[in-house]
């Protein structure tokens with residue numbers, strides 16, 4: 001769609017691309033509200049908000065999140081995942097990397113020239129923007145890079161609930177431009193999670209939405225090894241089934257799927273099979289359930305809850321988390337302040353409060369305390 005609106009006002013593109021099915025305000029029962037308010041760690045594994053050059057320190061009436069809305073939703077930690085190249089005519093079935101919509105978007109947004117034509121620079125530019133927001137937030141938004149950062153932040157948050165934090169990821173390792181040494185570059189920019197592929201096959205392996213449907217490449221193997229050595233989380237969202245098989249066979253550390261649905265409730269190329277869910281859990285991994293129609297085959301919070309329930313029943317509640325895909329150029333079922341609706345639906349499904357706490361954020365917290373760099 002971006003290709004049709006060249007050099008359009010960036011805020012308008014943002015508004016057009018990131019819509020919701022159900023807008024605020026969100027009403028829930030008193031029981032749900034008191035459970036939600038008692039959750040001391042709510043976390044989400046995937047948001048693309050940095051792509052839009054939205055000033056996230058200000059509350060907006062469009063898109064899915066910003067700092068004021070995150071604080072209203074009591075979000076403790078958000079993964080900010082950096083989109084760096086998406087094909088024109090993007091679709092779920094067949095894309096190549098021959099075209100790119102982000103170049104035009106970055107030009108329209110007035111981003112620095114060096115980020116127009118380098119995917120690695122696009123990552124650094126968006127990472128810098130999060131650091132800048134953090135700097136300007138008067139301590140309300142921290143950027144987490146290590147276990148120590150997370151522990152210190154948790155301590156501060158015990159005394160002050162009106163703060164939040166983020167950590168950085170990449171969506172699509174074409175951002176490495178085929179160079180292993182760029183893993184060091186993005187690590188130094190704060191990246192702690194890398195999705196191997198996005199919508200097209202790249203130097204590391206095949207996308208679920210690509211052309212080859214192949215697995216991992218030799219470069220991909222070396223990259224995964226290097227990510228594990230640096231304690232960068234390997235994210236298998238958007239990976240081809242063969243690529244998932246290949247990574248599961250070589251992974252030495254827990255893998256993550258930051259935003260996905262499951263074939264058990266929504267059978268399409270984007271979503272994880274039972275076999276892959278089980279394989280990911282066996283690594284000690286974590287699966288974030290996304291919050292849009294094509295991920296959960298439904299347009300209300302009950303569809304999200306059903307995907308969570310299915311995944312809990314298959315692999316156990318310790319491996320399940322939230323992975324909204326907020327501001328990922330989607331029509332999200334809810335924006336960030338609608339998360340209590342998911343809790344309400346989980347209660348209706350008679351999921352235990354212990355499991356709800358785990359899925360809403362405790363699992364993500366424990367996972368990062370174990371798997372971030374020291």
Ligand SMILES: [Zn+2]
Pocket residue numbers: 171237238259325328
């Ligand atoms: Zn995605």
